[in-house]
Amino acid sequence: MSDGNAAIGGIDLPAIGAAPTLSAVLPATVAAFGFGWDAWQSHQSSQTAAAAEGCQCWGCMNGGAPDQGTGTEPQAALNGDQRGDAGPNGKQSLTISEAGAQIGRANQTWNGSTLGQAAEVTYAFRASAPTSMPNGTSGFSRFNDAQIEQAQIAFLAWADVARVTFRRVDSGNGYSNNAQMLLGNYSSGASGAAAFAYYPGSGVGGDSWYNSSLSYNRAPDNLNYGGQVLIHEIGHALGLGHPGDYNAGNGSPTYANSASYYEDTRQYSVMSYWSETNTGGDQGGFYAAAPLLDDIAAIQRLYGANNTTRTGDTVYGFNSNTGRDYYTALSGNSALIFAAWDAGGNDTFDFSGYGSAQVIDLNDGNFSDVGGLKGNVAIAQGATIENARGGSGADRIIGNEVANQLFGNAGNDVLIGGGGADVLTGGSGADVFAFTAIGDSTANATDRITDFASGIDKIDLSAIDANLAVSGDQAFTQVSQFSGRAGQAVIANSNGTAILSLDQNGDGVADFVLSLTGSLSGSDLYW
Numbered sequence: 001m002s003d004g005n006a007a008i009g010g011i012d013l014p015a016i017g018a019a020p021t022l023s024a025v026l027p028a029t030v031a032a033f034g035f036g037w038d039a040w041q042s043h044q045s046s047q048t049a050a051a052a053e054g055c056q057c058w059g060c061m062n063g064g065a066p067d068q069g070t071g072t073e074p075q076a077a078l079n080g081d082q083r084g085d086a087g088p089n090g091k092q093s094l095t096i097s098e099a100g101a102q103i104g105r106a107n108q109t110w111n112g113s114t115l116g117q118a119a120e121v122t123y124a125f126r127a128s129a130p131t132s133m134p135n136g137t138s139g140f141s142r143f144n145d146a147q148i149e150q151a152q153i154a155f156l157a158w159a160d161v162a163r164v165t166f167r168r169v170d171s172g173n174g175y176s177n178n179a180q181m182l183l184g185n186y187s188s189g190a191s192g193a194a195a196f197a198y199y200p201g202s203g204v205g206g207d208s209w210y211n212s213s214l215s216y217n218r219a220p221d222n223l224n225y226g227g228q229v230l231i232h233e234i235g236h237a238l239g240l241g242h243p244g245d246y247n248a249g250n251g252s253p254t255y256a257n258s259a260s261y262y263e264d265t266r267q268y269s270v271m272s273y274w275s276e277t278n279t280g281g282d283q284g285g286f287y288a289a290a291p292l293l294d295d296i297a298a299i300q301r302l303y304g305a306n307n308t309t310r311t312g313d314t315v316y317g318f319n320s321n322t323g324r325d326y327y328t329a330l331s332g333n334s335a336l337i338f339a340a341w342d343a344g345g346n347d348t349f350d351f352s353g354y355g356s357a358q359v360i361d362l363n364d365g366n367f368s369d370v371g372g373l374k375g376n377v378a379i380a381q382g383a384t385i386e387n388a389r390g391g392s393g394a395d396r397i398i399g400n401e402v403a404n405q406l407f408g409n410a411g412n413d414v415l416i417g418g419g420g421a422d423v424l425t426g427g428s429g430a431d432v433f434a435f436t437a438i439g440d441s442t443a444n445a446t447d448r449i450t451d452f453a454s455g456i457d458k459i460d461l462s463a464i465d466a467n468l469a470v471s472g473d474q475a476f477t478q479v480s481q482f483s484g485r486a487g488q489a490v491i492a493n494s495n496g497t498a499i500l501s502l503d504q505n506g507d508g509v510a511d512f513v514l515s516l517t518g519s520l521s522g523s524d525l526y527w
Contacts, residue, residue, distance in 0.1 A: 002054040007204070076280040077267060077375040080365020088281075094261045096365055097383045099243065100297025102261070103271055108239045109179070109302045110164075110377035112202045116225040116304045122237075123155065123204070125453040127175035133195065134209060139187025139248065141212050142175055147230075148291070150220040151183060154230045157290035157324070157391035158238060160310075160342040162303040180205075181237050185212035195229045204300070208233040221289075222326045223335055228287035231270050235295065239302050243272050243294070267367075267375050268296045281367075281375035286335045289326045293339045293365065296380040305382065311344035316385070317370075318353045329353060330379025336370055339378040342384060347385045352409055353390035361398045362388055363418075394429075399513040403445075414460075421445040426457055432526075438504050441514045449516035452498070452524075459500065459514070461489075466504060482508045489527075494517050500525075 002315070013290050075088045080096055085091040094102060105317060110119040125148055129140035143151065155166045169179040179260060186209055187290040188198060197208035210217045210229065212259060220226025242351075243264040246253055255265065255274040263269075267276035270288050317336065320328035326338050332353050340349075349360055356372040362385050379385055388397050392410040400404055401419035409427040410413055416434045417424055424433055433449055441447035452459075466474040466487030476489040486506030492499045498520035502512035 006339040028452055041465075059300050075262075075278065077367050078262065079361070079367060080363065080381065083365075085262065086305070088254075089255070089262065091262040092290075093258065094263055096297050097301075099261070099263055099268065099294040100301050101301050103240050103243055103269060103294060103298035104302050106133060106199065106239060106241050107302075108199045109277045110206075110238070112470050115302055118165070119303055120165040120167060120279070121181060122167050122169050122179040123168040123181040124176035124179035124181070125151070125174065126182050127171060127173070127177050127357050129184070130177075133186060133189070134204070134207075135190045135193075137186035137189035137209065139185075139189075139212070141185040141187065143183055143185065144218060146219050146221075147183075147185075147210070147217070148174070150222075150227055151230050151234070153222070153289060153325075154227075157231060157326070158299060159306065160297040160324075161291055161296045161306055163306050164238065164299075164303050166362060180233075182207045185217070187211070187213050195233050197233040199236065200239050206237045208237050222338070223286040223289065227289035228266075228270060231289055231291065235271055235291070240295070240298055243269055246273060251443060261292060268292055269298075271295060271298075276375065279375070282335050282373050283376050284373050285334055286390050288337045290324070290338055291341075293378045293380060296339055296341055305343075307339075307343045310342045311347045312345045312348070314342055314346070315350050316340055317350040318389075319350050327355075332371070334371065335373065335376075337373070337376045340383060342383045342385060346387070348387040348389065350389045351384055352389040352391050352407075353383075353451070355393050356391070357393040357411070359398070360388045360389060360390060360393045360395060362386070362404060363398065364400070366398075417447050419442070419445070422447045423450060423475075424448065424454075425450045427451070430456050430458075432458045432460050434463070435512070435514075436500065438464055438465040438511050441512055443510060445511045446513050447513050449514070449518075452516040452518035452520065454519045454521060454524050458524055458526055459520070461502070462526045464502070464504070464512075466502075466527075467503065467506075468504075476502055478522045482510075484508045487527075491520050491522065 003527035215225035244260040501510035
């Protein structure tokens, strides 16, 4: 924040080999993470002059990062409505809100301990070294152009999701030593750390430091580890901690013995140490450059949600109009790792340029498998994306409770509209249109299939019990007209369109109504 202050204690980020981890340095005026693997401890030394604690963690003592595997088979990612109980590996699962509170548990913001209040913060790229370099580091250098560009992407990414406004201070040459958040490089020291940062506050509060001897720090981008380092450390400077209190006391820290809850991985949070593979994700060796699912909940808890971000009709993926490279796919080889925060409009996930089989889920808090990766795209809690476009593979596209437009495109796709009046287009291939509840398509909110091919496509009703008054799962019976008996289905074909009506309760009135372009017969349905 200002020159003449020595850094105090804290946590470092070991340089990565095969498996990177992340850490931060925090101000001494608050309860701080321990230097190393985040054991919480009281730290009372002066903020302006004190020696950094020595780190005895496995990562720093061995000059690299610990094994991040579980020692078991990969687990499955938990979507929003599956969270809050026991995870598949026995660890406690936290809801998105609980995880957000955990990541922001220090309750330290640029408004002190006041939560949910907007903040304006100044930042600058250091022009020169402070009077005393922090934590025994040496070899100060200014940020280069690539670092400045990626840091500003990170600042913008945090500002997009929360009510934090960043203002750059520039002394005329692009650099300054006078701002609340100062970013600079060191080339040695800090036990081989890749980077460290301080919580918000006076003195060194909000400052972050990056090891310029590491190539990824010198050339960060939206998919490499250098980009992850920046978004992570700036997260600390805004008040976020790690998801868990990692402790090296048990030997070599791993997700299995050190993560305190199931979702503590980089699938859910850029603030985590642990690989997404521990929760069933696969990011293909790439890293996120913007806040992920639980980070968004955490930062919005501290500063409030930014409800002015992307209020128009926004497209993510191919044909993106987001203005954010990490939301944009340019070819079938583009890797996407993001959680979408969107404040309004009629929005679209367009993953039409990918050829692999994908799962595209439009429910907030849930993950999608996009572009050959697994669990790499999510929708932030409270955000709504209305539409989805699949690619040329066999995609599974899942709608939410609003009116969706789902496009399967090429491949043998499964489209699940969910609630709302949905428009479903399978595209080429043998497609299945699946319905899981009687209320998925009603007389007042009727789904429409635009391109049903009888004898090729199918309608799947097997998840709907035809008669709730009878135990077990009953199938519907096709009849020419309702007769007041539960579990009846009527198909009406006329002039190139068809209507499917279902009476579940036996009152002679359709509880489910589906419209389609084309013809329909009983053999086209999975009852």
